[in-house]
Amino acid sequence: MLILSCSSKLRLLEGLLQRGLPETLPVYGAVMHVNRGNPAGQEVLVDSWPEFKIVLTRPRREVACDPGNYCANLYSAFYQEEGACRALLRSSHAVDWSQAFQIQGLQDGLCEVVRDIARVRGVDVETYQYQTLLHPDPPAMPQHRPGKGLTLAPVSSAHVALLNDTWDFGGNSWSLHYLDLLIRHFPSACLLTPEGHPISWTLTDPVASLTHGYTLPGHRGQGHIRVLIGALAAQLHACGFPVYAGVLPENEPSQRSLHRLGFHTQPGLSYQLVVTPKPTQGQPASVQGPAPSSGGQLRFHSL
Numbered sequence: 404m405l406i407l408s409c410s411s412k413l414r415l416l417e418g419l420l421q422r423g424l425p426e427t428l429p430v431y432g433a434v435m436h437v438n439r440g441n442p443a444g445q446e447v448l449v450d451s452w453p454e455f456k457i458v459l460t461r462p463r464r465e466v467a468c469d470p471g472n473y474c475a476n477l478y479s480a481f482y483q484e485e486g487a488c489r490a491l492l493r494s495s496h497a498v499d500w501s502q503a504f505q506i507q508g509l510q511d512g513l514c515e516v517v518r519d520i521a522r523v524r525g526v527d528v529e530t531y532q533y534q535t536l537l538h539p540d541p542p543a544m545p546q547h548r549p550g551k552g553l554t555l556a557p558v559s560s561a562h563v564a565l566l567n568d569t570w571d572f573g574g575n576s577w578s579l580h581y582l583d584l585l586i587r588h589f590p591s592a593c594l595l596t597p598e599g600h601p602i603s604w605t606l607t608d609p610v611a612s613l614t615h616g617y618t619l620p621g622h623r624g625q626g627h628i629r630v631l632i633g634a635l636a637a638q639l640h641a642c643g644f645p646v647y648a649g650v651l652p653e654n655e656p657s658q659r660s661l662h663r664l665g666f667h668t669q670p671g672l673s674y675q676l677v678v679t680p681k682p683t684q685g686q687p688a689s690v691q692g693p694a695p696s697s698g699g700q701l702r703f704h705s706l
């Protein structure tokens with residue numbers, strides 16, 4: 404196992420992952436962010452170099468993270484050989500299985516590997532499946548103007564409580580801190596009323612995916628989210644990022660918005676596996692699994 408810290412190797416890896424798109428999402432997005440200032444404090448692991456069979460991104464060990472915060476404790480994986488993926492993820496040098504974390508990837512084998520290791524280690528896994536929608540040509544995306552009286556702006560940390568309260572799967576302190584991290588460090592966009600209240604917003608995350616799209620119920624069906632996605636897509640594309648999102652298969656409004664903008668649904672599914680250690684007597688609450696939330700389990704990787 405190697406931690407890639409040399410900038411020329413990381414650039415080379417980025418180029419190799421780009422050639423493997425879309426299968427290399429979301430690892431490609433994570434490596435791109437690492438190579439552009441590393442706002443989430445991630446690091447990149449490979450089994451060997453320059454020939455590698457697995458790439459894993461994870462939070463740097465020195466980046467303080469609440470051991471129960473599976474929102475911020477984000478890993479992503481891309482493998483060329485499932486056996487190499489299994490060997491690396493099994494290693495406690497690569498993955499800290501005593502903490503809660505989420506791992507994302509587009510390959511079916513990732514689910515099987517994570518579930519197998521979790522079973523042996525006696526930890527819980529929740530699996531979420533998404534469709535990946537990728538834009539083939541962001542400059543060709545139709546650009547819509549904000550509706551009358553509305554202003555386009557980045558999301559402000561002042562609005563994080565609103566985002567956390569309206570997120571079905573938020574409502575706890577971990578999701579609040581995670582949303583605040585996204586707002587402060589990654590591109591985002593919202594539409595503000597003349598009074599300065601956001602009515603629609605979209606964020607992006609450490610794997611460079613569009614995420615947390617939301618329009619207040621009274622304002623839906625007026626194309627607001629399309630204004631925001633168009634603006635963010637232009638921003639992401641100008642920095643060389645792919646423009647993509649993960650959407651729950653049953654979320655038709657999200658899919659309609661994205662299809663109308665020219666996104667293509669990719670074959671297969673993307674996976675988000677949320678791993679939480681089982682509670683043990685005497686353990687502090689913060690490592691005993693998800694904090695209580697208003698809406699049940701968390702979902703992140705969705706527009």
Ligand SMILES: CC(C)(COP(=O)(O)OP(=O)(O)OC[C@H]1O[C@@H](n2cnc3c(N)ncnc32)[C@H](O)[C@@H]1OP(=O)(O)O)[C@@H](O)C(=O)NCCC(=O)NCCS
Nearest residue numbers: 616617618623624625626627628654656657659660705706
């Ligand atoms: C998905 C969502 C962000 C779309 O925002 P929006 O600003 O309404 O987007 P659009 O105006 O482009 O409308 C998208 C689709 O919503 C549907 N829609 C239209 N009017 C609607 C209404 N009054 N209420 C709900 N949905 C409506 C339509 O299917 C529409 O597609 P169409 O214009 O091709 O008919 C919004 O529905 C939402 O916030 N949903 C809840 C949160 C969510 O699911 N977020 C995505 C995470 S998976």
